[in-house]
Amino acid sequence: MSSILSAEHITVEFGGLVAVNDVSFDIPxxxxxxxxxxxxxxxxxxFNILTGLYKPTSGHVMYDGxxxxxxxxxxxxxxxVARTFQNIRLxxxxxxxxxxxxxxxxxxxxxxxxxxxxxxxxxxxEREAREEARALLEFVGIGKTATEFARNLSYGDQxxxxxxxxxxxxxxxxxxxxxTAGMNPxxxxxxxxxxxxxRDEKGISILLIEHDMAVVMxxxxxxxxxxxxxxxxxxxxxxxxxxxxxIEAYLGKGVGAGH
Amino acid sequence: xxxxxxxxxNKKQKQSASARSWAISxxxxxxxxxxxxxxxxxxxxxxxxxxxxxxMPPSTINESLVWVICALGLNIVVGYxxxxxxxxxxxxxxxxxxxxxxxxxxFHQVNIHIGSMSNKxxxxxxxxxxxxxxxxxxxxxxxxxxxxxxxxxxxSDYLALVTLGFGEIIPQVFTNGENIGxxxxxxxxxxxxxxxxIGVFGKRLGPFDLGWKFIIYFFLAACMVFVSLxxxxxxxxxxxxxxxxxxxAASMMGVPLMRTKLTAYAxxxxxxxxxxxxxxxxxxxxxxxxxxFSISIILLAMVVLGGMGNVWGVIVGALLMAWINATxxxxxxxxxxxTFHTSINFPSYNFLLFGGILVxxxxxxxxxxxxxxxxxxxxxxxxxxxxxxxxx
Numbered sequence: 339m340s341s342i343l344s345a346e347h348i349t350v351e352f353g354g355l356v357a358v359n360d361v362s363f364d365i366p367x368x369x370x371x372x373x374x375x376x377x378x379x380x381x382x383x384x385f386n387i388l389t390g391l392y393k394p395t396s397g398h399v400m401y402d403g404x405x406x407x408x409x410x411x412x413x414x415x416x417x418x419v420a421r422t423f424q425n426i427r428l429x430x431x432x433x434x435x436x437x438x439x440x441x442x443x444x445x446x447x448x449x450x451x452x453x454x455x456x457x458x459x460x461x462x463x464e465r466e467a468r469e470e471a472r473a474l475l476e477f478v479g480i481g482k483t484a485t486e487f488a489r490n491l492s493y494g495d496q497x498x499x500x501x502x503x504x505x506x507x508x509x510x511x512x513x514x515x516x517x518t519a520g521m522n523p524x525x526x527x528x529x530x531x532x533x534x535x536x537r538d539e540k541g542i543s544i545l546l547i548e549h550d551m552a553v554v555m556x557x558x559x560x561x562x563x564x565x566x567x568x569x570x571x572x573x574x575x576x577x578x579x580x581x582x583x584x585i586e587a588y589l590g591k592g593v594g595a596g597h
Numbered sequence: 598x599x600x601x602x603x604x605x606x607n608k609k610q611k612q613s614a615s616a617r618s619w620a621i622s623x624x625x626x627x628x629x630x631x632x633x634x635x636x637x638x639x640x641x642x643x644x645x646x647x648x649x650x651x652x653m654p655p656s657t658i659n660e661s662l663v664w665v666i667c668a669l670g671l672n673i674v675v676g677y678x679x680x681x682x683x684x685x686x687x688x689x690x691x692x693x694x695x696x697x698x699x700x701x702x703x704f705h706q707v708n709i710h711i712g713s714m715s716n717k718x719x720x721x722x723x724x725x726x727x728x729x730x731x732x733x734x735x736x737x738x739x740x741x742x743x744x745x746x747x748x749x750x751x752x753s754d755y756l757a758l759v760t761l762g763f764g765e766i767i768p769q770v771f772t773n774g775e776n777i778g779x780x781x782x783x784x785x786x787x788x789x790x791x792x793x794x795i796g797v798f799g800k801r802l803g804p805f806d807l808g809w810k811f812i813i814y815f816f817l818a819a820c821m822v823f824v825s826l827x828x829x830x831x832x833x834x835x836x837x838x839x840x841x842x843x844x845x846a847a848s849m850m851g852v853p854l855m856r857t858k859l860t861a862y863a864x865x866x867x868x869x870x871x872x873x874x875x876x877x878x879x880x881x882x883x884x885x886x887x888x889x890f891s892i893s894i895i896l897l898a899m900v901v902l903g904g905m906g907n908v909w910g911v912i913v914g915a916l917l918m919a920w921i922n923a924t925x926x927x928x929x930x931x932x933x934x935x936t937f938h939t940s941i942n943f944p945s946y947n948f949l950l951f952g953g954i955l956v957x958x959x960x961x962x963x964x965x966x967x968x969x970x971x972x973x974x975x976x977x978x979x980x981x982x983x984x985x986x987x988x989x
Contacts, residue, residue, distance in 0.1 A: 389849060415851040423849075429842035432835070439832075440839040444851035446832045450860065453831035454824050464831065507851055 342367045342543045343419065343511045348387055348397035350380075350567075357383045358394070359567045365511060365543050370533060372546045372554045374578075375564035376587070381547045382424060384564065385515055388545075389421050390414040402510060416444035420509035422500040424516045424547075430489035434480065434499050437488050438471040441506035474502040477539075478532075493520060501532075505540065512536065514546045518553050526550055530557045555579065563587070616826060619909045620819075627815050630658065635808045651928050653920075655807040656879075661919035662814035663876045668899040668915035669821040669908060670868025675897065676906035677834065678861035679841030680749070681757040684764020686892040687744075688737040688866040690771055690885075692873020695733035697789035697883040699724045714796035726795040726878065730817070730871055737870025738863045740767075745862035749855060761890075768888035783885060790882030804881055814875055818912075821868055825908045828864070837861050838906075891948065895922065898951045901958055904965025913967055918954075922947055 341364040350358040358380040365371055373381050386392045388399060390411040399407045406414050415421075420441075429437050446467060452460040475481045478498040483491055488499060497517060504512055514533075518526045530553055536542055548554045554561060555575045563571040563578060565587040571578060578584055634655050638646065667689060674682045697703055700713070702721030710717050712725030724732070748759045775785030783789070794801040795813065802809050828834045836857045839847040848854050877883050895918060903914020930943025958965065 391845070391849075410853075411848045412851050412853045415849055421849055423846065427843050427846040429839045429846065431842060432838055436835055436838075440835050440847065440852065441850040443832060443836050448832045450828070450833060450864070453833060454827045456827060460831070503850060 340367055341365060342402055343388065343545075344400045345384070345388065346398045346400065348384065348394045348399070350383055350387060350392060351395045357567050358387070358564075360397075361564065361567075361569045363562055363569070365545050366560075368537060368541055368543055369559050370537055370544045370546070370557055371560045371562065372548055372558040373562050373564060374548060374551075374554055378566070379564040380567040381564055382515060383567075385421065385513055385547060388513060389419060412444070415441075415507055418507065418510040419513065420504035420507040420511070421513040422497075422504050422515055422517060424519065426493075426496050426500055428488040428496055428499060428503070430487065432488060433485050434475060434488055434491065434502075435468065435471045435484040437499060438474055438503050438506045439467050441503045442467050442470065445508065471502075471506065474505050475499075477505070478502040494525060497521075501536070505536070505542075509542060511543045511545065514544065514548075516547055516549060518548065518550050523552070526553050529553065533557050620822070623912070624819070627811075631808055631811055631815075634811075651931075652924065654924060655811070657920060657924040659807055659811055659814055659879055660876075660923055661916050662811070662818050663872055663879055664896070664899065664919040665818045665912055665915040666814070666821050666875060667869055667872035668896050668903070668911050669818070669825055670865045670872060671896045672900050672906065672908065672911045673825060673828070673837075673868070674861055674865035675900050676911065677829065677841065678837040678858060679753075680858060680861060681753055682760045682862075682865065683757050683890075683893050683897065684760035684762070684767075685865070685869055685896050686888050686890065687764045687767035688741060688869025689873040689876065689892060690768050690888040691737040691740055691866075692733040692870035692875075693877045693883045693888070694771060694783060694789070694873075695736050695870065696729055696792055696874040696877035697783075698722060699729045699732055700726070700793040700877075701789055701791065703784065703789045712796075713793055714799075714801050715793045723793055726793075726797075726813075730874055733870040733874035734867045735870070737873065738867040741863045741866025741869075742859060745859045745866075746855075749858045749862060761893075764890060764893050768885060771888065772885040774885075783883075786885055788882055788884035790884075792877055792881050792883075795878055810879065814879075817871060817875060821871075822908050822912070824864075824868075829908075833857070833860060894948075895951060898955050902954060902965060904968040907965070907967055910965050910967030914965065918951070921950070926950070 343365040345361065345363045348358055348361050348363075349356065361380075361384065363373075363384075373384065375381055383392065387394050390406065390409055390413070394407065397407070398405055401414070401417060401419060406417065406419075409417070429440060432440070446463055448460040448463055472481065472484055475484055478501050480491070480495045480498050480502070483495060483499075488496065491499060501512075501514075501517070518529050521529060533544060533546070534557070537544055546554070546557065548557075558575055561571075561573065561575055561578045562569060563581075563584050570587055571581045571584045573581070638649070667685065670688070671682065671685050674680050674685075699722045701723075702719055704722050705720045707722060708720045709722045709724075711723070712728055713723035715723045744760075744763050748756055748763075751759060771783040772786060774783035775781055775787075794803055795810065796802070797809060797813065800809070836847065836852045839850065839852055840854065840857060844854060899915040899918045900911050901914075902918060903912065904910025926944045926947055930941065933943065934940055
């Protein structure tokens with residue numbers, strides 16, 4: 339399986355502090371992979387490298403056959419690398435539908451002039467965008483909330499809206515930053531199925547950062563473990579579970595399961 | 598499912614219906630004012646006439662429309678895109694000087710007449726009023742981009758400081774622009790006056806044709822409203838709001854930050870230019886000392902008072918504050934002084950009043966007198982959630 343997004347020998351230093359040290363990592367096409375590690379392991383930093391928010395001190399990020407290391411975040415997003423945020427970052431005073439439509443910015447064509455004139459092409463494009471947004475909201479299961487303000491949605495619906503918004507970029511890769519944070523076990527189970535649906539129905543490759551081990555083991559095809567900025571293990575859930583170095587670093591000595 | 602779609606439709610219709618009813622009622626009020634001053638005013642008793650001259654003179658009505666045009670421009674920058682601009686007066690000045698340059702005998706070295714109704718024998722650049730509007734808007738918009746390109750990378754507070762500086766520098770350039778390497782750019786403190794009469798339908802509008810000017814200014818203000826609403830409803834308006842809400846998230850959703858902010862700045866500057874040129878025709882001249890910091894602050898106060906992001910609120914705020922500034926304070930002051938035999942200079946306290954209004958609004962009614970519908974719902978629902986109010 340070829341990889342859609344790959345990070346090669348990424349190192350990030352913040353003024354002498356090495357946050358990520360020589361980490362290489364692949365997201366296979368149509369794969370579901372996870373990045374785990376204790377707090378401060380550099381997972382979110384690594385995410386921010388992939389999405390162009392930080393620039394690595396050294397190393398390259400390749401996406402779909404070309405290098406994106408130096409691109410600005412909006413270009414990387416427009417190219418098809420979408421993400422959600424650990425702390426939900428929706429546009430609170432915009433409706434759910436508008437939130438999704440913001441992410442269509444890069445593939446809508448309306449210019450200032452056509453918008454002011456309200457040309458038929460612009461109206462049609464708006465209508466189609468709205469329909470697409472509705473369809474995405476239906477897909478994530480919050481179709482009823484289209485005209486509600488994002489800030490007024492329930493926590494779970496906000497998480498779903500973030501996914502719908504990310505999908506509006508028509509991405510090839512979806513990066514989910516702790517998507518089950520704050521969910522109960524039941525909701526997490528539903529979420530695991532949902533991740534599979536995104537992959538199967540939309541053909542999107544998925545990378546998760548996740549703390550909930552039950553979710554990680556159930557959903558991932560491959561898992562990469564970071565600890566203090568270094569990659570300490572990589573493999574299938576079964577391999578990771580039995581890797582002594584992971585157990586020691588991540589789960590703590592003598593602890594077999596749990597968070 | 599069917600019901601929810603119906604509900605959505607209703608909501609959408611309600612929104613556009615409210616915009617339509619606002620537009621219709623404001624137009625009717627404007628026409629009524631125009632008709633009153635044009636046809637009825639002379640026939641009313643002297644007492645009524647003098648009351649209007651004191652409390653609601655036609656020149657104040659026209660001037661407040663100029664403020665509306667500029668406030669709507671600033672609303673795009675501050676209200677929509679969330680960029681704090683404290684130097685909007687610069688664009689006002691550019692627009693004003695565009696009118697001064699292209700609608701007067703200022704450049705007496707040349708003799709250019711395009712669509713103007715002034716005497717062909719008079720030297721200078723004399724373009725049609727409408728052409729000057731476009732030029733003023735383009736010049737101001739161009740400088741908006743020039744200034745915006747390097748400064749919009751800054752975060753909000755720093756942006757406010759830089760625009761503040763810009764708003765001080767540009768008027769200074771015009772004040773001292775009498776001899777720039779031998780070239781007279783602005784006629785310095787003497788200013789440029791008079792400005793050509795506006796020509797409409799083969800008629801030249803003199804200084805006393807306030808009724809016609811009212812119609813023209815109202816038309817331009819209406820255009821600004823139309824443009825604001827159209828952009829707000831489209832792709833660009835959504836991107837502006839997204840940037841206002843969460844810049845980082847917006848960029849992660851494929852919104853180019855610099856470009857989108859720059860467009861907001863340029864559209865704002867564009868309308869500031871129109872406002873400046875209109876103001877020049879209103880006062881029949883350009884005077885450098887009028888372009889001072891206070892204009893930027895009054896405009897900002899109008900936007901904040903009215904309700905950031907809501908064009909109707911901004912219009913109400915602009916009309917109200919323009920009236921207080923031009924007529925309300927002096928009239929109240931005269932009445933007060935005559936009644937109590939004092940000699941307090943009320944107009945000189947205008948900034949105390951406006952500053953007070955700004956502070957009070959921020960403390961008690963942060964979303965303005967007519968908040969954007971969405972903000973109203975949200976800020977009231979979250980009134981008790983301190984965590985949410987702090988961040989914005």
